[in-house]
Amino acid sequence: MKLQHIAVMFILIIVPISMVMASYIQNQIDAITLQIAYDSSLINATYDAIKAFQLNTTNNKYSSISDSKIRDIEASISTFYNSLNTSMADYSQASTDLEGYVPAILFTLYDGYYIYSSYDNVYSTTGEGEDEKVQITLNGNNYQNGLKPFVYYSAKYKLNNGNIIVVNYTLDNEITVYGDFGGAEGYVTKSGYLINPDYVQNINTSAKTLTYNGVLIEPERLSEHLITIENQELGTTKEDDYIYIFYQNEKIYQDQDDSGNLLYYTDGTPVIFWYDNYMKTYVNDPEIRNYARECNMMSTSAYDYYNEAKEFSEWVIANLGNITQEDTLRIEDGTTPIGNDNTYLSENTGTERIFSASATNDPMLSESAFNNHRLAIIRKSIETNLNTVISNYRTTTLYDYAMPVISNDEWYKVLNNISMVTFMQGMTIGYRYYNNYAIITNNVNKEVVKPENIYIIAEDGTNNREYHQPGCKVLLEGLNNGTLTINGAYPIASFQRQSIRISENSEDDLNFYLQARDGKTLTGCYNCIVNATADYDIYDILEGDSLIDYYNKIENGGTGEISFRNTNSAYQDLRRSYLTALARERYDLYKSNFDLSR
Amino acid sequence: MGDSLITVVAIFLAAILMFIFPLMSLAERTDDISQLAVQTATTEFVDTVRTTGKMTIEDYDQYLSEISSTGNSFDIEILIQQLDENPGKKTTQAEATKIGENLYYNIYTTQVLEQLDTNGRITLKEGDIVTVTAKNTNQTISQMLRNFFYMISGNDSYQIAGQHTAVVSVNGSTSR
Numbered sequence: 001m002k003l004q005h006i007a008v009m010f011i012l013i014i015v016p017i018s019m020v021m022a023s024y025i026q027n028q029i030d031a032i033t034l035q036i037a038y039d040s041s042l043i044n045a046t047y048d049a050i051k052a053f054q055l056n057t058t059n060n061k062y063s064s065i066s067d068s069k070i071r072d073i074e075a076s077i078s079t080f081y082n083s084l085n086t087s088m089a090d091y092s093q094a095s096t097d098l099e100g101y102v103p104a105i106l107f108t109l110y111d112g113y114y115i116y117s118s119y120d121n122v123y124s125t126t127g128e129g130e131d132e133k134v135q136i137t138l139n140g141n142n143y144q145n146g147l148k149p150f151v152y153y154s155a156k157y158k159l160n161n162g163n164i165i166v167v168n169y170t171l172d173n174e175i176t177v178y179g180d181f182g183g184a185e186g187y188v189t190k191s192g193y194l195i196n197p198d199y200v201q202n203i204n205t206s207a208k209t210l211t212y213n214g215v216l217i218e219p220e221r222l223s224e225h226l227i228t229i230e231n232q233e234l235g236t237t238k239e240d241d242y243i244y245i246f247y248q249n250e251k252i253y254q255d256q257d258d259s260g261n262l263l264y265y266t267d268g269t270p271v272i273f274w275y276d277n278y279m280k281t282y283v284n285d286p287e288i289r290n291y292a293r294e295c296n297m298m299s300t301s302a303y304d305y306y307n308e309a310k311e312f313s314e315w316v317i318a319n320l321g322n323i324t325q326e327d328t329l330r331i332e333d334g335t336t337p338i339g340n341d342n343t344y345l346s347e348n349t350g351t352e353r354i355f356s357a358s359a360t361n362d363p364m365l366s367e368s369a370f371n372n373h374r375l376a377i378i379r380k381s382i383e384t385n386l387n388t389v390i391s392n393y394r395t396t397t398l399y400d401y402a403m404p405v406i407s408n409d410e411w412y413k414v415l416n417n418i419s420m421v422t423f424m425q426g427m428t429i430g431y432r433y434y435n436n437y438a439i440i441t442n443n444v445n446k447e448v449v450k451p452e453n454i455y456i457i458a459e460d461g462t463n464n465r466e467y468h469q470p471g472c473k474v475l476l477e478g479l480n481n482g483t484l485t486i487n488g489a490y491p492i493a494s495f496q497r498q499s500i501r502i503s504e505n506s507e508d509d510l511n512f513y514l515q516a517r518d519g520k521t522l523t524g525c526y527n528c529i530v531n532a533t534a535d536y537d538i539y540d541i542l543e544g545d546s547l548i549d550y551y552n553k554i555e556n557g558g559t560g561e562i563s564f565r566n567t568n569s570a571y572q573d574l575r576r577s578y579l580t581a582l583a584r585e586r587y588d589l590y591k592s593n594f595d596l597s598r
Numbered sequence: 599m600g601d602s603l604i605t606v607v608a609i610f611l612a613a614i615l616m617f618i619f620p621l622m623s624l625a626e627r628t629d630d631i632s633q634l635a636v637q638t639a640t641t642e643f644v645d646t647v648r649t650t651g652k653m654t655i656e657d658y659d660q661y662l663s664e665i666s667s668t669g670n671s672f673d674i675e676i677l678i679q680q681l682d683e684n685p686g687k688k689t690t691q692a693e694a695t696k697i698g699e700n701l702y703y704n705i706y707t708t709q710v711l712e713q714l715d716t717n718g719r720i721t722l723k724e725g726d727i728v729t730v731t732a733k734n735t736n737q738t739i740s741q742m743l744r745n746f747f748y749m750i751s752g753n754d755s756y757q758i759a760g761q762h763t764a765v766v767s768v769n770g771s772t773s774r
Contacts (some may be wrong), residue, residue, distance in 0.1 A: 007612050018623050025627055029634050036641050040764075043645060128641060208679040227762060413650070417768075440767050444724065497687075513687065523684040530652075530682050530703070532723040532770060551717050 031430025042086035044439040046422045049080035057445050058496045077116055102402045103393035106421040110448045111170045112152040117389045118143045142168045143394045153378040156329040158337050161201040167298040168372045171448045173363040194363040200310040208303045215576045219298035224514045229278045240518045245299045247288050249590040254297050269293045278500045305587035312473025314356050320355040331384050345376035375415045399426030410439050417441040446493045451538050453492045458484040465522050470578045471536035472528035479570035489581030626738035632668035633758045639664040640760035647728050654719040657730050658746025670734040678705040681725035721770035733763040
C-alpha cells in the first residue's frame with residue numbers, strides 16, 4: 001500500500017471518531033450550560049418569591065393571622081412561577097408546563113411548614129353509602145396543585161409511666177407540650193419558652209423587675225413613628241411619634257395632640273388606638289384601657305417573658321426532665337421508641353436529657369442538647385413528608401420523581417430561618433434529566449425573632465441616630481468612650497421601609513420608617529449594616545462571655561485577646577438592652593397557629 | 599527533482615493532517631471541557647456566596663483548587679458591590695428598589711483577598727452583588743498550536759473564562 005492510501009485510511013478512521021466525540025462533548029457542554037441556566041432561574045425565582053413574602057408581610061398589619069399568611073404564601077408561590085416563566089422563556093419551555101416540573105415547594109415558618117404540591121381532589125359522601133370518595137375533575141385531572149395542610153414541627157415521646165405525649169417545636173426555644181401525663185397532672189396543654197430557670201432571679205412582681213443571668217430587666221418605654229390617615233376622603237395624613245405597648249400580641253398606641261402632649265380621658269386612662277388600615281381605631285374595650293392605665297404605657301413584655309418562661313421551664317424540667325432521645329417515637333408508626341438507634345435522627349444527643357434546661361443545656365444557645373435535638377426532629381419531619389410528597393407527585397410527565405439529597409450545611413440553613421426550598425426536576429437536558437433544588441432563607445420578616453434579628457439604636461452627642469448589630473465594634477467602642485448612648489433596641493423588621501397607599505395613583509404612595517423618630521432619618525451603621533461586618537459573636541453577648549474579635553479567637557488562629565471584658569459597663573448596658581429587646585420581641589410575636597392552650 | 603518536491607510537500611501535508619489536525623481538535627476539546635469546568639465552578643462559588651451571605655476562605659480555596667485542576671493558571675477577579683441604602687433613606691420618596699436611588703460601594707479583588715486572609719470570611723447582606731470572573735493566563739496547547747498558524751495578540755487573549763454575577767439573598771450570619 002502506498003503512503004497516500006494509508007493517509008486516506010487514517011483520515012477515514014479518525015474523522016468520524018473525532019466528529020462523534022466533538023458532537024458528544026458539545027452535547028454535554030450544552031447540557032451543562034442549560035443546567036447552569038436552569039439553576040440560576042430556579043434560584044432567582046425562589047429569591048423573588050421570598051422577597052414577595054418579605055414585602056407582603058412587612059407591609060401587612062395582619063400578616064401574622066393565619067388566613068392572611070396563607071394568602072401571602074400563595075402570592076409568593078405565584079411570584080415564583082411568574083419569575084420562573086419569564087426566565088425560562090429563553091429555553092423554550094412552554095410556560096404552562098412548568099408546574100409539572102416542580103414536584104414540591106417547601107415553605108418553613110415559625111412553628112411548622114407548608115408544602116405546595118399536587119393533591120387528589122376528592123370529597124367524601126355523607127348519608128347513604130357514606131364515605132364514598134368522589135373525585136372532582138378539573139381539566140381532565142383529578143389532582144391539582146395547592147398548599148397541603150400545615151404541619152407542625154412535632155414529635156411524640158414515651159414517658160416512664162408508658163404514657164405518650166406530644167411536643168411541638170418552633171424555630172426558637174418555644175415549645176408546646178400536650179398529652180396525658182397520668183397521675184395528678186392528667187391531660188395537659190402548655191406552651192412556653194424553655195430557658196434555664198436558674199438564671200431568673202430577684203423577681204419583684206409589683207415593680208415588674210427581675211434579673212436574668214445577671215442582667216436587670218425592667219419595664220421600658222417603646223415608641224414608633226407612624227403616618228396615619230386623618231381623613232380618608234380628602235386623603236389628609238399626619239406624621240407623628242407614638243408610644244406603644246403590646247396587648248395580646250397587638251400594638252396599642254397612645255394618642256397625642258399636635259404639640260406632642262399625651263392624651264388622657266378624664267379618669268386618667270390613656271387615649272389608646274390600634275393602627276388599622278393606616279388609621280387610628282380607638283380602643284373602647286374597658287379591659288384593654290385598664291391594662292394600659294395600670295402599666296402606665298410601659299412595656300413589661302420582657303419581664304413577662306422571663307417570668308413566664310421560668311415557671312414553664314420549671315414545670316417542663318419536673319415533668320419531662322427525664323426524656324432523652326431514646327424515648328422519641330418513630331415518625332413512621334408513632335408507637336415504637338427509637339431506643340438506641342443513634343442514626344435515626346441526624347443529631348445524636350446520646351443520653352443527654354433534652355428538656356432538662358440548665359447552664360450546660362441552655363436552650364437559648366445553638367449548641368445545647370435541646371437545640372440539637374430540636375433541629376434533628378424538625379429535619380426528620382420535613383424529610384419524611386417531603387420525600388412522600390415528591391415520590392407521589394402526580395402529573396402528566398412520565399418522569400420518576402425523587403427527592404434529591406440535601407447536605408447538612410443546607411439543612412442547617414433551612415432549620416434556622418424562614419426558608420423556601422423549591423425542587424425542579426424532570427426536564428430533559430442533553431441525554432439526561434434535570435434534577436436540582438434551590439434553598440433561599442430569609443431573616444428580614446415578622447415571623448421569627450432570631451438572636452441576629454435585633455438591632456440596637458445608638459445616638460451621638462448631636463442627636464444623630466444610627467442602628468447597629470449588637471456585635472458591632474463601632475457601637476461598643478462608642479459606648480465605651482461615651483460618644484454614643486443606646487436609644488432603644490428593635491427587631492429588624494422595624495427598620496424596613498413601610499408604604500401607605502392613599503389613592504389609586506401609586507405615585508402618591510407615602511413611605512416612612514417606623515424608627516425614624518423625632519423627624520430624624522435613621523441610617524444604618526457603615527461598619528455593621530452597610531459593610532455587614534460584625535466583629536463580636538452574638539452568642540457571646542447572649543451568654544455574657546467576654547468579647548473577642550473574630551480573627552483574634554483561638555479557633556480562628558488568633559491570640560484570644562479580649563476586647564471587652566464582661567465586667568465592662570458599656571458592654572453590660574448593651575447586653576441589657578439586647579436581652580430586653582430579644583425577650584420582648586419573642587414574647588410579643590404573634591403566633592397564629594401555635595398557642596393551643598389559649 | 600519534481601518527484602522529490604512533491605514527496606516533501608506530501609510529507610508536510612501528511613504531518614499536518616495526521617498529527618497537527620487531531621492534536622488541535624483534541625486540544626480544543628480539552629479547552630472546551632476546561633471552560634465548562636471553570637464556568638460550573640464559578641457559578642457554584644457565586645451561588646454559595648449568595649445563598650449563605652458570606653464568602654469564606656474555605657469556599658474560595660475550594661474554588662481555586664477546582665479551577666486549577668483543569669491544568670491552567672487563572673487570573674481571578676472578584677467584585678463585591680455593597681448596597682448602601684442610607685442615601686435613599688434620607689429622602690422618604692426614594693424607591694429603594696429602583697436603580698440609581700441607592701449607592702453601591704465596590705470592593706475589588708485585592709481588598710477581598712486581604713479581608714479573606716485576615717478574617718477568613720466576608721459577611722454580606724441582602725441586596726449586595728457578587729461578581730466573579732476567572733480567565734486563564736497561561737497558553738493552552740490549543741492556543742499554542744493556533745499561534746503556529748495565526749496569532750491573536752493583546753491583553754485579553756484568554757481562551758478559558760468563567761463569569762457569574764448574583765444578588766445576595768440573605769443577611770450573612772455573623773455568629774458561629
